[in-house]
Amino acid sequence: xxxxxxxxxxxxxxxxxxxxxxxxxxxxxxxxxxxxxxxxxxxxxxxxxxxxxxxxxxxxxxxxxxxxxxxxxxxxxxxxxxxxxxxxxxxxxxxxxxxxxxxxxxxxxxxxxxxxxxxxxxxxxxxxxxxxxxxxxxxxxxxxxxxxxxxxxxxxxxxxxxxxxxxxxxxxxxxxxxxxxxxxxxxxxxxxxxxxxxxxxxxxxxxxxxxxxxxxxxxxxxxxxxxxxxxxxxxxxxxxxxxxxxxxxxxxxxxxxxxxxxxxxxxxxxxxxxxxxxxxxxxxxxxxxxxxxxxxxxxxxxxxxxxxxxxxxxxxxxxxxxxxxxxxxxxxxxxxxxxxxxxxxxxxxxxxxxxxxxxxxxxxxxxxxxxxxxxxxxxxxxxxxxxxxxxxxxxxxxxxxxxxxxxxxxxxxxxxxxxxxxxxxxxxxxxxxxxxxxxxxxxxxxxxxxxxxxxxx
Amino acid sequence: xxxxxxxxxxxxxxxxxxxxxxxxxxxxxxxxxxxxxxxxxxxxxxxxxxxxxxxxxxxxxxxxxxxxxxxxxxxxxxxxxxxxxxxxxxxxxxxxxxxxxxxxxxxxxxxxxxxxxxxxxxxxxxxxxxxxxxxxxxxxxxxxxxxxxxxxxxxxxxxxxxxxxxxxxxxxxxxxxxxxxxxxxxxxxxxxxxxxxxxxxxxxxxxxxxxxxxxxxxxxxxxxxxxxxxxxxxxxxxxxxxxxxxxxxxxxxxxxxxxxxxxxxxxxxxxxxxxxxxxxxxxxxxxxxxxxxxxxxxxxxxxxxxxxxxxxxxxxxxxxxxxxxxxxxxxxxxxxxxxxxxxxxxxxxxxxxxxxxxxxxxxxxxxxxxxxxxxxxxxxxxxxxxxxxxxxxxxxxxxxxxxxxxxxxxxxxxxxxxxxxxxxxxxxxxxxxxxxxxxxxxxxxxxxxxxxxxxxx
Numbered sequence: 044x045x046x047x048x049x050x051x052x053x054x055x056x057x058x059x060x061x062x063x064x065x066x067x068x069x070x071x072x073x074x075x076x077x078x079x080x081x082x083x084x085x086x087x088x089x090x091x092x093x094x095x096x097x098x099x100x101x102x103x104x105x106x107x108x109x110x111x112x113x114x115x116x117x118x119x120x121x122x123x124x125x126x127x128x129x130x131x132x133x134x135x136x137x138x139x140x141x142x143x144x145x146x147x148x149x150x151x152x153x154x155x156x157x158x159x160x161x162x163x164x165x166x167x168x169x170x171x172x173x174x175x176x177x178x179x180x181x182x183x184x185x186x187x188x189x190x191x192x193x194x195x196x197x198x199x200x201x202x203x204x205x206x207x208x209x210x211x212x213x214x215x216x217x218x219x220x221x222x223x224x225x226x227x228x229x230x231x232x233x234x235x236x237x238x239x240x241x242x243x244x245x246x247x248x249x250x251x252x253x254x255x256x257x258x259x260x261x262x263x264x265x266x267x268x269x270x271x272x273x274x275x276x277x278x279x280x281x282x283x284x285x286x287x288x289x290x291x292x293x294x295x296x297x298x299x300x301x302x303x304x305x306x307x308x309x310x311x312x313x314x315x316x317x318x319x320x321x322x323x324x325x326x327x328x329x330x331x332x333x334x335x336x337x338x339x340x341x342x343x344x345x346x347x348x349x350x351x352x353x354x355x356x357x358x359x360x361x362x363x364x365x366x367x368x369x370x371x372x373x374x375x376x377x378x379x380x381x382x383x384x385x386x387x388x389x390x391x392x393x394x395x396x397x398x399x400x401x402x403x404x405x406x407x408x409x410x411x412x413x414x415x416x417x418x419x420x421x422x423x424x425x426x427x428x429x430x431x432x433x434x435x436x437x438x439x440x441x442x443x444x445x446x447x448x449x450x451x452x453x454x455x456x457x458x459x460x461x462x463x464x465x466x467x468x469x470x471x472x473x474x475x476x477x478x479x480x481x482x483x484x485x486x487x488x489x490x491x492x493x494x495x496x497x498x499x500x
Numbered sequence: 501x502x503x504x505x506x507x508x509x510x511x512x513x514x515x516x517x518x519x520x521x522x523x524x525x526x527x528x529x530x531x532x533x534x535x536x537x538x539x540x541x542x543x544x545x546x547x548x549x550x551x552x553x554x555x556x557x558x559x560x561x562x563x564x565x566x567x568x569x570x571x572x573x574x575x576x577x578x579x580x581x582x583x584x585x586x587x588x589x590x591x592x593x594x595x596x597x598x599x600x601x602x603x604x605x606x607x608x609x610x611x612x613x614x615x616x617x618x619x620x621x622x623x624x625x626x627x628x629x630x631x632x633x634x635x636x637x638x639x640x641x642x643x644x645x646x647x648x649x650x651x652x653x654x655x656x657x658x659x660x661x662x663x664x665x666x667x668x669x670x671x672x673x674x675x676x677x678x679x680x681x682x683x684x685x686x687x688x689x690x691x692x693x694x695x696x697x698x699x700x701x702x703x704x705x706x707x708x709x710x711x712x713x714x715x716x717x718x719x720x721x722x723x724x725x726x727x728x729x730x731x732x733x734x735x736x737x738x739x740x741x742x743x744x745x746x747x748x749x750x751x752x753x754x755x756x757x758x759x760x761x762x763x764x765x766x767x768x769x770x771x772x773x774x775x776x777x778x779x780x781x782x783x784x785x786x787x788x789x790x791x792x793x794x795x796x797x798x799x800x801x802x803x804x805x806x807x808x809x810x811x812x813x814x815x816x817x818x819x820x821x822x823x824x825x826x827x828x829x830x831x832x833x834x835x836x837x838x839x840x841x842x843x844x845x846x847x848x849x850x851x852x853x854x855x856x857x858x859x860x861x862x863x864x865x866x867x868x869x870x871x872x873x874x875x876x877x878x879x880x881x882x883x884x885x886x887x888x889x890x891x892x893x894x895x896x897x898x899x900x901x902x903x904x905x906x907x908x909x910x911x912x913x914x915x916x917x918x919x920x921x922x923x924x925x926x927x928x929x930x931x932x933x934x935x936x937x938x939x940x941x942x943x944x945x946x947x948x949x950x951x952x953x954x955x956x957x
Contacts, residue, residue, distance in 0.1 A: 050514045051580040057507045123508040124592065124883050135581065135655070153610045155885040155920070197880040198592070217674075217925035223932050224879055422681055423654040426581050428612040463612070465922040468674035475680050 052129040053296040060127050061291035062114055064284045066103075067322045067394060069110035070329040073401065075280065075393035076368030078104075079355060084499055087365050094266060095273050099170040103281040112284065114166075115173075121165045121198060122288070125154035130296040131460075135424040137444070144447035146440060147302065148460040149293045149320060150427065155221070156191035158385075158430065158462030159316050160276050163285035164191035167274040168199050177270035178202025182232065182257030184211055185384030186218030187430075187462060188276030193225035203227040204271075206234070206260045210251035211384070218466050232257035239263055239363075254388070255360025255374070262363055277313025277385075278358060278367070278392050286319025293457065294323040304335060304457035306443060310435035311339040311348065311406070312385045314392030320459040321404075328403065337404040339395065340435040342414070343483045345378035347371060347391045348399055348406035350489060355499045356390055366499060369396040373492030379482040381411055382470030383431040389492075409438045410481045415474040417441050418464070430462040431470050509586040510753040517584050518748035519571055521741050524779045524851060526567040527786045530858065532737065532850035533825030535561075536812060541956055544822050551723060552730045556627040560738040569741065571623075572630075578622045578655060579745070582611035587753040588917075592881040594901070601904035603897060604759065605917040606750045606777060607884065612678070615842075615887065615919030616773050617648035617733050620742035624731040625652035625660075634727035635659025639689065639714030641668055642841030643675030644887075644919060645733030650682035660684040661728075663691065663717045667708035668841070675923050689714040696720055696820075711845070712817025712831070719820055734770025734842075735815060735824070735849050743776025750914065751780040761792060761914035763900060767892035768796040768805065768863070769842045771849030777916040778861075785860065794861040796852065797892040799871070800940045802835035804828060804848045805856055805863035807946060812956040813847055823956060826853040830949030836939040838868055839927030840888040846949075866895045867938045872931040874898050875921070887919040888927050 068074055077086040092101045103112065114122070133146040151159035171179050178201050183189025189205040196203035205227050212219055212231035222229050232252045233240040237260045243250060258275075265273035276282065297304065307324055309317035317339055327333040339348055347370045357374040358364040371390040378387045391399075398404045418434035420441065421427070429437060440458040447454050464471065473479050525531055534543040549558045560569065571579070590603040608616035628636050635658050640646025646662040653660035662684050669676055669688035679686050689709045690697040694717045700707060715732075722730035733739065754761065764781055766774035774796055784790040798805055804827045814831040815821040828847040835844045848856075855861045875891035877898065878884070886894060897915040904911050921928065930936050 054511045120591075121883075124588075134577075155879065155883055157922075161883075194883055198883065216929070217922075220925040220929045220932065221885060224876055224885065224928050226880065419681055422612065423683065426578075426612055426618075426651055426655065428678060428681065465614075465674075468677040471681050472673070472677045475677065 049132050049300050051134060052131050053300060054129055055127040055292060055295055057123060059295055060122065061288055061295070062119065063111040064114055065287040065291055065322050065326065066106065066110055066112060066284050067287070067326055068107040068280065070326045071397065072329070073397060074107045075397045078365040078367055079499060081357070081362065081366050095262060097167070097170045097174050097176065097272050099173065100167060100281050103284055104279060115169060118165055118169050125161065127292050128153060130293055133425055136421065139424045140441070140444050140448065142444040142448040143451060143453045144444040145453065145455045146444055147304070147455070147457045149289060149457070150460045151289060152427065152430070152460065152463035156187060156194055157465060158187040158191065159286060159289060159319065160188045160191035161194060162288050162319070163276060163282045163315065164188070164195040165198070166285040168192065168195035168201055171272055171274070172199045172201055176272055178204060179274045180204045180261040180265040180271055181274050181276070182206045182254060182261045184208050184254045184387065186211060186215055186466060187385060189227070189229070190218060190221050192274065193222040193227035196227065197225040204264060205229045206232040206257040208232055208252045208254055208257050214469065215466060232260050234260060237263045253360055253377070258359040259363050277315040277388070278390065280394060282315045283318035283322070283392060283394055286315050287322040289316065289319040289459065290322040290324060293320060303455060305454045306336045306338065306456045308338045308340060308436050308439050308456065308458040310386060310432050310459070310461065311341050311391065311395065312432065313388045314395040316459050316461045318392055318395055325398065325403065338439055339399070339404060339406040340439045341406060341408050342381050342383055342386050342435065343408040343410045344381045345372065345387050345389070346408040347389065349408045352493060353396060353400050354496050356496055358390060366497060367393050369393050370399060371496070372489060373495055375495055376492040379484070380480045382467060382473070383435065385432040386435065407439055409435055412474070412479045412481050414438050415471070415479060427460070428464045429460060430464045431467050433461040436460065506589050506757050508591060509588050510757060511586055512584040512749060512752055514580060516752055517579065518745055518752070519576065520568040521571055522744040522748055522779050522783065523563065523567055523569060523741050524744070524783055525564040525737065527783045528854065529786070530854060531564045532854045535822040535824055536956060538814070538819065538823050552719060554624070554627045554631050554633065554729050556630065557624060557738050560741055561736060572626060575622055575626050582618065584749050585610060587750055590882055593878065596881045597898070597901050597905065599901040599905040600908060600910045601901040602910065602912045603901055604761070604914045606746060606914070607917045608746060609884065609887070609917065609920035613644060613648035613651055614922060615644040615648065616743060616746060616776065617645045618651060619745050619776070620733060620739045620772065621645070621648035621652040622655070623742040625649065625656050625658055628729055628731070629656045629658055633729055635661060636729055636731045637661045637718040637722040638731050638733070639663045639711060639718045641665050641711045641844065643668060643672055643923060644842060646684070646686070647675060647678050648733070649731065650679040650684035653684065654682040661721060662686045663689040663714040665689055665709045665711055665714050671926065672923060689717050691717060694720045710817055710834070715816040716820050734772040735847065737851060739772045740775035740779070740849060740851055743772050744779040746773070746776040746916065747779040747781060750777060760912060762911045763793045763795065763913045765795045765797060765893050765896050765913065765915040767843060767889050767916070767918065768798050768848065768852065769889065770845045771852040773916050773918045775849055775852055782855065782860065795896055796856070796861060796863040797896045798863060798865050799835070799838050799840055799843050799892065800865040800867045801838045802829065802844050802846070803865040804846065806865045809950060810853060810857050811953055813953055815847060823954060824850050826850050827856060828953070829946060830952055832952055833949040837937045839924060839930070840892065842889040843892065864896055866892055869931070869936045869938050871895050872928070872936060884917070885921045886917060887921045888924050890918040893917070
C-alpha cells in the first residue's frame, strides 16, 4: 500500500472499537498453571481468592475457557474518553533509519495516567463498584499503575488507597501529586499504618521500602477493612484479559488497512502490555490461522525470561500472595538500579511464561544505556517522549529495522509504545550526564536467588 | 443530535485537515496597529524586522491582506504526526454538572511539548531552515514554548538555543531535561554569555531572571551570531496565523457534525491559543455570516484586558523589541506569583487587542484558586490533567455551564484545552496544601506602571 492510503495515525471509529475482551487462555492447548495456596500447595479456590479480590475478577482470573467477555457499557463509555488509541505509522523513523521495513506502533500514552495501565484500572474499579465496595487498595512503584487506578476511582466515586514504595514517594513527588489530584490517599511504604509495615520499620529502621512490602501492606489493609478489596496492575490473568483491548484495536486497525505484521514486539515486566498487545495475533497463531514472530523485551538487569527458570514462586517478597508458576529470578531478587520501574519485577505472567516455554514467543534482554539511545533517537524523529519501559520495545524495533536495511527485507514491524516519560526525567538526566548504570547480574548471583525458590510443582 | 451520532472524540481524517492557515487580519475592517520602531516612532519595515526574524516570517507578520497562506508540505507532514487534535464532547462533565449545556473542547495537549505551541514552533523552524540558517534562539518561561521549539528543531536538524528564566531553570529541571533530550542547549538567564546578561548580573547579583531579560539575551545572540534568527511563541501576528490551524480544525469538525457553538472560550496570555482557536469563527462574525460570543480568560493577577489600557508599549522589559499597540499593564509590571506561567505576560496580541477594543470579544479575569478548583473537577471526570493556563478556560466554561443549569438554556460551549499539566505538579501541590496565592493588584499599583508607558501613538 502506498503512503497515501495508510495515514500517519490510524484511529478506529467508535463503532469499530472492541466490545469484548479476548481471553487468550481459551485458545491455549496447554493452559497456564493455576495459582497455588502456599499453605496447602493446592490450587486457589474462588472462595479463597474472594477474600482479597472482587468476585467478578476472581471469575475472570480462573476462567480458562470462555473466549470472549463482554465489556460492560460503563467501561466502554470510559474507554471512549481516551480510546481508541492510535496505531501510528512511523514514517519519519523509517526515513531516518533508511530502512525498507514498515514500522507501526500502538501508542497507549495519550491519557493522563500516561500508560496502558488505565485499561485494566477502570475494569477493576468498575467490578469493585458493582460489588458495592467502598474502595480498593493497591501498591505502586514507578507510579503509572497508581495514577491509573486513582483516575478510575475518581471517575466512579470509589475510595483509593495507594501504598507507594517510600523511595519513589520521595523521589517522585509529582506522581504522588497527580494521584492526590484524583483524590487518592497515597501512603509511603513501609508505613506505620499496617502490622507488616510496623514490623518492617522496626526490623529495618530507615528502610526506603520495596514493591514486595507495599503489596503486603495493601493486601493487609484490603483484608482488614470492611468494604475493600485489593487490586493489581499486572501479572494476573484478569489483567491480561482487560489489556487485550490493545491488541484487538491494533488487529482491527491492521485488518482495516491490510497490514500484516511479521514481527510483534513489546516490553515485558509483569506482562500486562505484551500479553494484551499480542493476544489476538497469538490466538491466530495458536489456531493455525496465521503466523507471527513475537519478541518480549526485558531489561538485562532483570532478565526473568532470558535467564530465569520456569517454576512456582511467590509474586511478592513478603510471601503473602499465592504461588504462581512463571519464569522467575526468585522473589527475593532485587534488580540493580534501573529506571524502567515497571520492568523490575522478578517474575512474569503465567500466560506468557507458558507461551514462552512452548517456544511460541522469543525474548531478548537489553541494556539500559542502549534503551535510552533508542528512546532519544525515537523522540527526536517521532516527537513522542517515551517512557523508559516502552523504550525497551523501541530498542528492539530499531535493531530489527536496521537488520532489514542490511538484508533489504521489507518486514512489517509492530511494537507497543506503552506510555510517556514525563515523570521519568531524572532517568533522562542521568542518561544525558553519562551516569546510567548498566550492571548485569552474574550467574553466581542469580543462582543464590534460584536456590531459594519454594520446592513446589 | 443524539449521543449516538456525536462521538466522544471527533478526529478529522487526514484528508479533512486544513492545508492553509487563515489570516484573520484580512477580514478585519480596522487592521491591528503596526509595530513601531522605538527609535523613530515609525512602523517597522521588513528590512528592520529581517535582522531579527526570518524573512518569510517577516512577510507573514506584515501581511494584513492575504487571506490564506498555504501550509508547506514539510509542515503538513509534521502536523500529521500529532494532528488532527481531537474535538472532545465532554459527556462526563455535562453529566456531573447536570447541565443542559453541550460542552466541547479542542484538546491540544497530546504531543510531547504538551501544548499548542508546537503548531507555530514547527512553522518558524521550517522557515529558518528554508532560509538556510544554522539555528534559532528563543526564551522560555514555563517551558512549553522552549520544549515545542526544541522538538521542531530536532526534527529539522536545526540548532536551538533556549534562554530559560533562571528561577524556572532551577525549579523545573524536568522541563530543561526534555529540551536536552531534543538536543537543545538550555541556558539559565540572565547568563554570562551575553552583554545584556552580564550587565544585569552585575547590576542585580543573584537575580533569578525574568522573561523580559531572557528575551533580550535571545535577541542579542540571534543578532550577533552568523546564521541565527530569533523566534517567539506568542503575541506576534505570524504566531496567530500558524495557530489558526486549531480553529480551522475545530470549525471543520463542528461543520461535519452540525455543531454550532454559542460561546467560544479560551485562555489568553499573549493570545496565541485564543487567536488561533477563534480565527475562523471570528472571520464569520466579521463577515456577518454568523454570530458567536467569544470570551478571553486571563488571571486576575495579570489582567491585561480587563484592567489594562489600549496603548503602544514595549513587548519586553528590556525594551529592545519594537513597540506594539496592545492592551497592556506596562512592560515593567511583574505579576504576583501565579502558576500559569504562560499567562504572565503584561500585554496582549495586537490582533486580539483590536477585536476587544471594538467590542467583538469579551474578557474575564479569574482567581488562581478558582482556576485550580476547576482544573481538579475537570481532571476527575474527563481524565485529563490540565495545564494551569488551560484551566482558566475550564473555569469559565464551568461557570457558563452552571448558568445554563440555572436558566435551563441548552447552549453549546466550545473551549480551548491548550495543554497538559505534567510539569506543573508543584502548582497542584500548593493547591492541595491550601498554599495558593490569590493576590490581585490594587488600582494604585496598576497606576504606577501605567504612568511609565511610552508616550507614543
